[in-house]
Amino acid sequence: MIRFTDVSKVYPNGVRALTDINLTVEEGEFLAIIGLSGAGKSTLLRLINRLIDTTSGAVEVDGMMVNRATGRQLREARRKIGMIFQGFNIVKRMSVLSNVLSGRVAYHPTWRTVLGLFPEPDKQIAYRALQRVDILEKVHARASELSGGQQQRVAIARALAQEPRVMLADEPVASLDPITTVQVMDYLRQINVEDGITTVANLHHVDLALKYATRVVGIRAGRIVYDVPIKGLDRPQFFRDMEQVYGRPIHHDEVLGEA
Amino acid sequence: MEHTGPISVEKPFDIYRTLYRIVNYGGLIAIILWGFAGIEYKGIMQTARGTVEALLRGFVRPDVAYLTTMTIDGLPYAVLETIAIAVAGTFTSGILAIPFALLASQNIVGPHVSKVGKFIVTAIRSFPELILALIFISIVGPGAPAGVLALGIHSIGMLGKLFSESIESMDMGVKEALESCGASPFEVLFRAVIPQVSPELISYTLYRFEINMRAAATLGLVGAGGIGAPLIFAIRTRVWPRAAIIVIVLVVTVTVIDAVSGRIRKRLV
Amino acid sequence: MEQIVVPKKHNLRRNLTILLVAALIIGSARFAGFSIVGTLSGILRGGRLLGRMFLSPAWSYAPRVVDPLVETIRMSVVGTFIGALVAFPVAVLAAENFIRKPLISRPLRFILNIFRTIPAMVLASLFVAVFGTGAFSGVLALAIFTFGLISKLTFESIEAIDYGQVEALMSLGANQINVLRYAIVPQILPQFLSYTLYGFEVNVRAAAVLGYVGAGGIGQVFEQNLSFRRFDRVGVIIILTFFVVLAIDFVSSAIRRRLV
Ligand SMILES: Nc1ncnc2c1ncn2[C@@H]1O[C@H](COP(=O)(O)OP(=O)(O)O)[C@@H](O)[C@H]1O
Ligand SMILES: [Mg+2]
Numbered sequence: 163m164i165r166f167t168d169v170s171k172v173y174p175n176g177v178r179a180l181t182d183i184n185l186t187v188e189e190g191e192f193l194a195i196i197g198l199s200g201a202g203k204s205t206l207l208r209l210i211n212r213l214i215d216t217t218s219g220a221v222e223v224d225g226m227m228v229n230r231a232t233g234r235q236l237r238e239a240r241r242k243i244g245m246i247f248q249g250f251n252i253v254k255r256m257s258v259l260s261n262v263l264s265g266r267v268a269y270h271p272t273w274r275t276v277l278g279l280f281p282e283p284d285k286q287i288a289y290r291a292l293q294r295v296d297i298l299e300k301v302h303a304r305a306s307e308l309s310g311g312q313q314q315r316v317a318i319a320r321a322l323a324q325e326p327r328v329m330l331a332d333e334p335v336a337s338l339d340p341i342t343t344v345q346v347m348d349y350l351r352q353i354n355v356e357d358g359i360t361t362v363a364n365l366h367h368v369d370l371a372l373k374y375a376t377r378v379v380g381i382r383a384g385r386i387v388y389d390v391p392i393k394g395l396d397r398p399q400f401f402r403d404m405e406q407v408y409g410r411p412i413h414h415d416e417v418l419g420e421a
Numbered sequence: 422m423e424h425t426g427p428i429s430v431e432k433p434f435d436i437y438r439t440l441y442r443i444v445n446y447g448g449l450i451a452i453i454l455w456g457f458a459g460i461e462y463k464g465i466m467q468t469a470r471g472t473v474e475a476l477l478r479g480f481v482r483p484d485v486a487y488l489t490t491m492t493i494d495g496l497p498y499a500v501l502e503t504i505a506i507a508v509a510g511t512f513t514s515g516i517l518a519i520p521f522a523l524l525a526s527q528n529i530v531g532p533h534v535s536k537v538g539k540f541i542v543t544a545i546r547s548f549p550e551l552i553l554a555l556i557f558i559s560i561v562g563p564g565a566p567a568g569v570l571a572l573g574i575h576s577i578g579m580l581g582k583l584f585s586e587s588i589e590s591m592d593m594g595v596k597e598a599l600e601s602c603g604a605s606p607f608e609v610l611f612r613a614v615i616p617q618v619s620p621e622l623i624s625y626t627l628y629r630f631e632i633n634m635r636a637a638a639t640l641g642l643v644g645a646g647g648i649g650a651p652l653i654f655a656i657r658t659r660v661w662p663r664a665a666i667i668v669i670v671l672v673v674t675v676t677v678i679d680a681v682s683g684r685i686r687k688r689l690v
Numbered sequence: 691m692e693q694i695v696v697p698k699k700h701n702l703r704r705n706l707t708i709l710l711v712a713a714l715i716i717g718s719a720r721f722a723g724f725s726i727v728g729t730l731s732g733i734l735r736g737g738r739l740l741g742r743m744f745l746s747p748a749w750s751y752a753p754r755v756v757d758p759l760v761e762t763i764r765m766s767v768v769g770t771f772i773g774a775l776v777a778f779p780v781a782v783l784a785a786e787n788f789i790r791k792p793l794i795s796r797p798l799r800f801i802l803n804i805f806r807t808i809p810a811m812v813l814a815s816l817f818v819a820v821f822g823t824g825a826f827s828g829v830l831a832l833a834i835f836t837f838g839l840i841s842k843l844t845f846e847s848i849e850a851i852d853y854g855q856v857e858a859l860m861s862l863g864a865n866q867i868n869v870l871r872y873a874i875v876p877q878i879l880p881q882f883l884s885y886t887l888y889g890f891e892v893n894v895r896a897a898a899v900l901g902y903v904g905a906g907g908i909g910q911v912f913e914q915n916l917s918f919r920r921f922d923r924v925g926v927i928i929i930l931t932f933f934v935v936l937a938i939d940f941v942s943s944a945i946r947r948r949l950v
Contacts, residue, residue: 508715509719509722
């Protein structure tokens with residue numbers, strides 16, 4: 163469970179990115195966050211694993227106050243929170259296996275991981291993660307040799323290797339073509355459903371949110387302006403409601419449609 | 422109303438620009454003249470002509486026997502020792518430069534600390550290696566180890582600067598991703614930063630090795646091992662055939678090493 | 691759960707490379723007699739000496755360091771100026787994309803390369819043998835060294851320029867002098883000046899030690915005091931030299947940043 167209580171974020175340069183966020187994400191939910199570029203979606207996500215600090219309020223993940231955790235405690239909290247990014251953020255010059263094993267770093271003392279001395283069970287975890295995203299045959303390939311979609315799957319495998327309870331995805335498909343987009347989103351849903359991992363994804367396309375999420379939250383100018391479950395959603399009403407999020411209603415023909 | 426007269430496109434006279442130029446160029450010329458004024462030309466020594474002739478004769482008939490002397494007093498040994506000093510010194514500085522580079526990288530330690538780090542690196546670079554060699558000779562005694570230390574410390578200056586430039590231009594997303602896995606700072610360093618920048622780091626280190634080959638050849642002049650000692654001795658005692666063979670072998674060795682190292686560098690990045 | 695078996699990775703080539711490089715480095719260190727233990731114990735032993743140099747330097751000696759330091763800077767200025775002056779035309783001739791006469795550019799590059807392989811100190815000791823001790827020999831050594839450095843950097847820059855401008859001028863019927871004047875020089879000048887400043891920085895550092903072989907400047911004073919084991923004075927020389935070089939480095943690289 164993730165809980166934001168009265169959270170605000172002001173960047174050091176004075177930009178107020180989030181204001182009074184109160185939000186609870188239940189165990190096993192697939193939450194899609196939508197909003198215009200610059201609305202504060204990435205900021206919200208990054209507060210969950212404390213890649214950035216909160217200015218005020220509290221962020222709680224599985225009972226742990228993340229916004230106050232530091233050092234060892236923070237690393238252990240992050241271990242339970244996988245994250246994937248728009249730019250994949252894998253090390254292109256390393257092998258696929260090394261990249262996935264990086265997901266295991268918080269389980270071992272630093273000297274071991276720095277020397278690359280991961281025990282056999284960790285390797286098994288890495289293989290299994292790669293198998294789940296159907297890319298085990300590339301285990302020894304250099305990451306730079308893979309296509310964008312494959313690189314994102316390696317990034318998912320790295321997050322899976324963390325054996326996380328929460329998965330964060332910051333525009334995970336924004337750099338991918340429509341076909342790979344569906345593949346990657348399918349893997350995310352599968353992991354969410356099969357392992358019950360709470361998933362929070364920033365999505366650019368409203369129709370992806372509709373197709374994959376169990377709940378949609380809209381952010382506008384740093385405030386939550388929309389929050390509904392997908393189940394039993396009245397679609398025409400939904401598109402009219404998008405005016406609250408995007409400043410104007412969205413028409414049916416503007417949606418990507420089933421890719 | 423139509424304009425009929427000749428159209429003037431002359432640049433307006435800009436007094437500040439002109440003054441600025443006068444100050445710049447005038448200053449430059451003044452500095453150069455000031456430099457020349459202080460260099461005393463004592464005239465060519467009467468012996469100069471004879472010396473040059475002897476020197477050239479040396480190059481025509483170099484001391485080949487010295488080249489084939491396979492003992493500790495021979496040229497091959499001195500060349501090997503020079504290369505060894507350059508290799509060991511470069512490697513030492515390549516390792517030592519990494520912490521300095523991190524300290525100088527804004528995206529690792531923030532804007533304030535990195536300014537201090539950059540200053541330290543520049544300061545190290547400003548310390549001439551021969552002076553370092555002399556200091557180390559007085560510490561560890563004359564010989565090759567002093568040369569290794571001199572190169573190892575001095576090269577931190579250049580390598581630290583180049584390393585920090587490539588660290589500052591690296592993709593920060595990977596660092597963030599490792600942090601999100603729960604990585605400690607050292608894990609971020611060894612599993613995200615170094616793997617990304619290592620080809621550039623190795624390439625810069627090789628480049629520095631090329632420079633250090635030349636430096637190692639002069640360290641001997643002050644007693645820090647390598648080919649420089651027999652060379653300066655041959656020049657001082659005017660044994661030109663021997664000086665010539667040393668210079669020739671030095672040029673060939675450095676050229677070959679430059680070529681090989683340049684090849685590797687091209688393939689790296 | 692059943693074990694997943696993946697084929698072993700064969701990275702023989704990588705391992706061999708690592709082994710070879712490690713052998714080269716360790717072999718070199720041993721050949722040079724370099725050891726970490728030896729160094730540390732040396733530093734412990736040499737600590738007293740360092741103390742004499744830097745903890746109680748003979749500051750009263752400082753005024754006598756000024757003149758040789760000034761001479762060092764003068765030597766660098768003149769050496770850089772001469773070297774750069776000669777380097778520019780030679781670089782133009784050595785650039786393969788401008789003159790396009792391999793008979794000129796090839797041998798020129800060969801000679802430039804030889805110049806670049808001979809360290810300034812070696813040149814200086816040769817000139818001292820011919821012209822006698824003093825700043826003049828040092829200036830000659832610096833000039834030749836700078837010439838090799840700057841001409842290489844410059845001809846590489848000329849070869850990297852935007853050739854569109856050159857071709858545009860050629861199509862207008864411009865001759866080579868015009869091409870040089872209106873296409874190459876304007877594009878190359880900032881870089882050339884930057885290289886010259888860089889050469890100056892290198893030269894100041896080189897000039898500071900040339901005196902060691904009798905080629906003028908602060909190095910000569912340095913050598914005398916060292917041979918008399920006046921470490922307190924050596925300390926003063928090192929500290930002052932260091933700050934002068936540092937100051938020049940800062941000013942010069944600030945100008946270079948504005949140039950390009
Ligand atoms: N590191 C930062 N420093 C200063 N301002 C930032 C930073 N990151 C984001 N911002 C600002 O915060 C606001 C929200 O950004 P972000 O969370 O990235 O939005 P989104 O992900 O919805 O596009 C924007 O105005 C953005 O310019
Ligand atoms: Mg964003």
